[in-house]
Structure formats: C-alpha cells, structure tokens
Amino acid sequence: MENHSKVRFENSYNSLPETFFKRVKPEKMPDVGLFLVNQKLSEKLNLDYSWLIKRDGIQFLSGQNLIKDSKPIALAYAGHQFGSFVPQLGDGRAILLGEVKDKKGNLKDIHLKGSGKTPFSRSGDGRATLGPVLREYIISEYMNSINIPTTRSLAAITTGEKVIRERILPGAILVRTASSHIRVGTFQYFAARQMTKEIKILSDYIIKRNFQSSLSSKNIYESFLMEIIKSQADLISKWMSVGFIHGVMNTDNTCLSGETIDYGPCAFMDAFDYNKVFSSIDYQGRYSYKNQPNIMLWNLTRFAETLLPLLDKNIDKSIKKAEEILGEFATLYESNWISNMCRKLGIENHKKTDKILIEEFLNLLQNQKLDFNNSFYSLSILIENDDNKTETSSKNFQILSKIKSSDWYHKWIDRLSSENKNKKDSIKILLKNNPSIIPRNHLIEKILNKVIKTNDRKVLTNYLNELNKPKKIRSFDDPLTFVPSPNEEVTQTFCGT
Ligand code: AMP
Numbered sequence: 001m002e003n004h005s006k007v008r009f010e011n012s013y014n015s016l017p018e019t020f021f022k023r024v025k026p027e028k029m030p031d032v033g034l035f036l037v038n039q040k041l042s043e044k045l046n047l048d049y050s051w052l053i054k055r056d057g058i059q060f061l062s063g064q065n066l067i068k069d070s071k072p073i074a075l076a077y078a079g080h081q082f083g084s085f086v087p088q089l090g091d092g093r094a095i096l097l098g099e100v101k102d103k104k105g106n107l108k109d110i111h112l113k114g115s116g117k118t119p120f121s122r123s124g125d126g127r128a129t130l131g132p133v134l135r136e137y138i139i140s141e142y143m144n145s146i147n148i149p150t151t152r153s154l155a156a157i158t159t160g161e162k163v164i165r166e167r168i169l170p171g172a173i174l175v176r177t178a179s180s181h182i183r184v185g186t187f188q189y190f191a192a193r194q195m196t197k198e199i200k201i202l203s204d205y206i207i208k209r210n211f212q213s214s215l216s217s218k219n220i221y222e223s224f225l226m227e228i229i230k231s232q233a234d235l236i237s238k239w240m241s242v243g244f245i246h247g248v249m250n251t252d253n254t255c256l257s258g259e260t261i262d263y264g265p266c267a268f269m270d271a272f273d274y275n276k277v278f279s280s281i282d283y284q285g286r287y288s289y290k291n292q293p294n295i296m297l298w299n300l301t302r303f304a305e306t307l308l309p310l311l312d313k314n315i316d317k318s319i320k321k322a323e324e325i326l327g328e329f330a331t332l333y334e335s336n337w338i339s340n341m342c343r344k345l346g347i348e349n350h351k352k353t354d355k356i357l358i359e360e361f362l363n364l365l366q367n368q369k370l371d372f373n374n375s376f377y378s379l380s381i382l383i384e385n386d387d388n389k390t391e392t393s394s395k396n397f398q399i400l401s402k403i404k405s406s407d408w409y410h411k412w413i414d415r416l417s418s419e420n421k422n423k424k425d426s427i428k429i430l431l432k433n434n435p436s437i438i439p440r441n442h443l444i445e446k447i448l449n450k451v452i453k454t455n456d457r458k459v460l461t462n463y464l465n466e467l468n469k470p471k472k473i474r475s476f477d478d479p480l481t482f483v484p485s486p487n488e489e490v491t492q493t494f495c496g497t
C-alpha cells in the first residue's frame with residue numbers, strides 16, 4: 001500500500017488511441033536486485049531515493065509490483081533498419097511504466113528495457129543482459145555530463161535470470177528516462193498504414209509535450225518540422241564534436257525529443273578516423289562517423305514524408321514546404337558544428353575561414369592516427385606550457401610533440417592571437433570545451449568484465465564518479481586518459497540484444 005503514495009504517475013501516452021500501443025505487464029523475474037541506482041536523477045524526478053533502494057522501491061523499479069496508477073504499455077513503431085523498411089517493430093523488450101513530472105514540471109517517461117516479452121517481441125526473448133545494460137548506463141550518463149541531450153539511466157536491476165545469447169549471461173533491466181519515446185519510426189508506423197488521423201494525433205501530442213513553442217506559429221506543423229530539424233542538427237553536431245559514433249542510426253532509433261537513444265553498438269573514437277565504424281553488423285559503413293549528418297538528414301526526410309498530409313491540403317505545396325525546411329538542415333548543422341569545433345580550438349568568435357582550420361586539424365589527426373579526444377585536450381597543455389616535456393615515450397605525450405611540430409600548430413597560434421585573448425583566457429575556453437576523459441571502449445570492457453565476475457561494484461561507481469567530472473583537469477599521466485594499447489583495442493561493438 002505504501003507504494004501508492006510514493007510515485008505519482010501520469011499516463012498521457014495512455015490517453016492516445018489503443019492503436020498506439022499494447023497493454024502489457026512486465027514479466028515476473030525470479031530474483032530482482034538493485035545493481036546501480038542514480039540518486040541525483042531520482043531527486044530530479046521527485047522520486048523518494050530512500051524508498052527506491054528498499055524492497056518496495058526495487059519491486060517498483062523492476063516492474064514486479066505495479067503501483068496504483070501504473071498502466072504499462074509497449075509502444076508501437078516501425079522503422080527503416082539499415083535502409084530497409086520494417087512496418088512493425090515496436091517495444092519488443094521494453095515497457096513504458098508511466099510518466100512522472102520532474103522538478104521542472106516536465107513529463108519524463110519511466111521506461112524498462114529488458115522487462116520481458118511483449119506483443120512486439122517477434123522472435124526475441126524480451127530480455128536484456130547485464131553487460132549492455134551497464135554499458136548504456138555508463139555512456140548515457142556520460143553524455144548527460146557533457147550536456148549532450150540523451151535518455152538517462154535511473155537504475156540497473158539484475159533479474160536473477162540466465163539469458164541465452166552466444167553465451168549464458170546474467171539478465172538485467174535498465175530503467176531509463178526520456179522526455180518522450182516517440183521516434184521517427186512511430187510516425188512511420190501510422191504513415192505506412194495511411195492512418196493520417198493518427199499522424200495528426202501523434203503530432204499534436206508531441207508538440208504539446210516537447211515543442212510547445214510551435215503552438216503559437218501560424219502553421220504549427222511547419223514550425224514543428226523546423227524545430228525537429230533544429231534539434232537534430234544540434235544533436236548530431238554535438239556527437240561529431242566529441243567523436244561519438246551511434247552505430248545504429250535506424251529511424252526507430254531516432255528519438256524526436258532530440259535525445260540520443262538506444263545505446264547499442266555505439267562508441268567513442270580513440271584514434272581519429274573519418275570512416276570509423278564499430279558496429280559488427282554495419283558491413284557497408286552506413287553509420288560511420290562521417291556519415292552521421294547525412295544519415296540524420298535521410299532519417300528526417302523519412303519523417304517529413306509522414307508529415308506531408310499536415311503541411312498543406314495540396315500535396316505539391318506540402319512537398320515544396322517539406323523540401324524547403326529539410327533544406328535548412330545542412331546549414332544549421334554546419335553552423336553548429338563550426339561553432340562547437342571552434343570552441344574546442346579555443347575560438348569563441350568564429351569566422352567563415354575557421355572551417356579550414358578545423359578541417360586541417362582533423363586531417364592532421366587522421367594522417368598521424370592521433371587520438372581524437374586527447375588531441376583536443378592537449379591544446380590547453382600546449383599553450384599552458386610552451387616548452388613542455390615531449391621527450392617521453394608515452395602515446396599521450398607523443399601527441400603534444402606531433403601537434404607542436406606541425407604546420408597547423410603555427411596557423412592555430414596565429415589565429416588564437418587574433419582573438420585578442422590572453423593565454424589564461426584561451427586556456428579557460430579550451431578547458432571548458434574539451435572533456436579530459438571519455439568513456440573508452442577498452443576501459444568500459446575491462447571494468448564491466450571485472451564487475452560482472454566479482455560483483456564488486458566499487459570500481460564501477462568510482463568510474464562513474466570520474467566520468468561525471470568531465471571538466472576536471474587531468475594530466476596525461478592519469479590512466480583514465482590512456483588510449484588503448486594495440487592488444488587492448490576494441491575494434492567491434494555489438495548490439496547486445
Ligand atoms: P534495437 O536494435 O535494440 O534498436 O531493436 C530493434 C527492434 O528489435 C526493436 O523493436 C526492439 O524492441 C527489438 N528487440 C531487440 N532485442 C530484442 C529482444 N531481445 N527481444 C525482443 N525484441 C527485441
């Protein structure tokens with residue numbers, strides 16, 4: 001009974017027509033246990049942390065004990081997977097437990113991933129395993145700490161089940177939150193069925209929930225499409241500026257709230273490579289680092305197609321409007337990208353010609369196979385200490401000498417001096433815009449192997465604490481900044497389904 005007063009669920013998505021979802025209860029699991037919980041996030045969500053970590057709270061978080069207002073549902077959606085359209089995907093191993101109002105008054109979905117089969121499971125088992133659940137927890141929380149819009153991780157729960165994959169693995173549930181779980185694929189689900197009325201209902205729902213600024217526009221749906229284009233251009237430019245590769249940018253994994261979603265085979269690059277691909281199933285490099293902006297535009301074009309009936313009564317006019325709005329993506333993306341990358345080079349007031357400076361730096365990294373994050377981070381060290389020791393054999397310190405001996409370095413120093421900033425201010429800008437650490441694949445793998453084997457969570461919570469301080473000044477002697485040695489390098493990542 002106590003549970004009833006602890007969480008106040010809203011069920012706004014539930015009020016949509018029944019075609020939008022299937023009602024389904026999370027499966028009973030043999031022995032649920034709290035593996036990790038995010039206290040700071042629970043506070044933001046107005047959840048009682050001390051209750052959450054006790055038996056009743058864990059039963060709630062794992063979907064084992066439904067509170068009074070809970071009306072769990074699996075959401076319907078379709079999607080283009082690697083370019084091929086699948087008319088029905090849906091939450092095959094996830095459930096929307098309910099929505100809570102956060103401290104700012106915004107609705108957040110409480111969503112369970114790995115909570116059992118649903119009517120959308122197809123041949124899947126509805127399960128998730130502990131390794132990928134923890135990996136998503138680590139990377140999504142890091143993304144949040146560097147201000148990249150993302151779904152968030154509230155808890156990782158073990159289920160007590162053994163899940164069959166290539167090996168037998170411990171089962172787990174990720175409790176994640178999002179500003180909404182509506183995807184490009186949700187719109188495609190209805191468009192593929194010519195359900196125009198539902199497209200309007202869905203648009204009105206998400207506009208009210210996530211894009212209220214569009215409500216005052218003359219053409220609400222045009223403005224809505226524009227807002228979506230803006231937020232995705234912003235998101236991808238942020239990914240590109242930290243070397244993040246999503247890995248599976250299918251339209252069902254493009255969340256219209258503008259949040260990074262569905263952390264599967266994603267990874268942060270170590271050595272810079274425009275063509276970098278991690279995902280074991282991305283044979284053609286469709287979702288390589290450099291393709292991400294183009295793929296997002298492709299996904300947004302699929303989205304705009306679903307909105308055509310709402311843009312104008314006349315289809316030719318609708319297409320023209322959609323094309324005009326989609327045409328803005330490239331410009332928006334490029335201007336976000338240039339300003340993000342310029343800030344990473346210590347330049348706040350960027351000029352048009354700075355694009356060349358950025359590209360030349362990236363070419364230097366590509367040609368010299370230099371680490372992406374550490375190269376940017378090294379720039380503050382280089383100006384801080386003009387005659388720094390560069391004789392050491394460590395890979396990190398080699399970056400300093402390689403950059404310093406390049407032609408690019410002198411161009412950059414000249415450009416910085418034209419900003420009229422003193423050394424201290426330039427360093428401040430560089431440190432503000434370049435994280436000292438990223439969650440590197442080899443380190444995540446090492447930590448997760450240890451944690452899952454020994455059940456000792458300390459090493460993981462320590463790592464999460466460090467990742468939560470991306471702006472902490474670190475020396476290149478700090479092991480958290482180390483790049484993988486050749487035998488540690490993780491060259492492939494997996495969906496983990
Ligand atoms: P993803 O590749 O994780 O974005 O998932 C693509 C689709 O496959 C979604 O409809 C998922 O719900 C579904 N799916 C992934 N893994 C499983 C699983 N183990 N059981 C059932 N459905 C799954």
Ligand code: MG
Pocket residue numbers: 252253262
């Ligand atoms: Mg997905």
